[in-house]
Amino acid sequence: MPKVKKQDMQSPKGMKDILPADQPYWQYILKKASAILDDYSFHKIDTPIVEQTALFLRSVGESTDIVDKEMYNFKTKGGDELSLRPEGTASVVRAYIENGMNVMPHPVQLWYFGPFFRHDNPQAGRYRQFHQIGAESFGDENAATDAMLIFIAYKLLESLGIKNLTVRINSIGDSSCRPQYIKALKDYYRNRGKKVCTKCKKRLKTNILRVLDCEEENCKEIAKDIPQIVDYLDDDCKAHFKNVLEFLDEVKLPYLLDSRLVRGLDYYSRTVFEIWPEEKEDAKNNLQMALCSGGRYDKLVSLLGGPKTPAAGWALGVERVILLLKELEVSIPEHHARPKVFIAQLGELAKRKSLKLFEEFRKHGILAKASFGRDSIKSQLRISNRWGIKYTLIMGQKEALDGTVILREMDSGIQETLAIDKILDIVKQRLKK
């Protein structure tokens, strides 16, 4: 067999292990998310991690180079063209259609959690395998749905201990009014198009809405008098947007109107929003990226072959949230409860008896810890101490023969020799105090 190469044995670029030390964060977030989403009657759905490439081709589209450049596409032995899912909405919409959920009472509200894959160049908060929690609502066109979705996402982040969140919101109209706006943008840039940066020149041709969020000083200057999308919304879209804002006011959720917030894809309509963490100048890893983003996509269900169904949703980047929780030093509940007793043994007979004792404690719901591989009393006590365990039970050859066990309170060092058949009750009592 050829020698193992170190490079072959590392995790793929942009994909990492979620180690035990980080698990409490994952549990914490998932627990909160499922509790909150459950409260608002969202039902969990899991969809396959791979889907037909055609699904994403159709939803995410040919408009950008996403499919070619940033998706994991492959052909199966049977010849199917499949892709690792790059996002959740398309899969959920597919499942909604395929399972005939359109006959269920609406709105149909679904949520999901899982890994997603994008062939990006990784950096902090941006990985090739990443995780999202998402929520989608089908069949309700009302602005209250948009506001409620934003409210839930906000509450979720807030309940995790993230303060000073900013909700950025905008409306990008729909197919009846957006074309006029795009035309106005084109007109605006007709004479100015030569002065913008090279990136924007490209954007003007391919994805003109994207010139709105260019950060180049010169481009910003040129965009000073740029047409505002709100002025181009038709009456329905304008009323819808106004309603969303009114509902947000009603639940006292602060937001920031951001006329430069856009979405590149055609199926998006009306409301788009993002939730950002507080901007901090001095933070070491200043995470300037949205934690959650979403919007309305009234055309996607029919685009994917389902009945015309209005829908809206959001997705939240779990890794980003965890990075932020760490940066903010938010305290997370421990994954495992701290063991209550440590069982130390000396000698073969004692080892056998203490194994039984260990099992007794476990059966009665008292978390016990032991290190059967270590034979010296010293190292066992050291381990017990390192775990910060309150009581250590010591059983040596003598105790094993006498049917007793030593109970040592670690803080004080006080020891008592007690009958082995009473020990469980005694420890139970002591732990109650």
Place this chain on the structure above:
RNA sequence: GUGGCUGUAGCUUAGCGGUAAAGCACCGCUCUGUGGCAGCGGGGACCGAGGGUUCGAAUCCCUCCAGCCACCCCA
């Protein structure tokens, strides 16, 4: 996919052409059945990988890989 910076033990880092170091962590001894403190000792790194220059490379050069950052893109 492009460019910049970085890569030495599990972790944090020193060394920057001449025998691979330190702190933390781990294991042990002082203490033969008693932890925390202290002292002493031990294991653990072919210096990210591969190649080149050189009498000699962790150190210089090239290629690759990975991380971070900035782009492209951001569903």
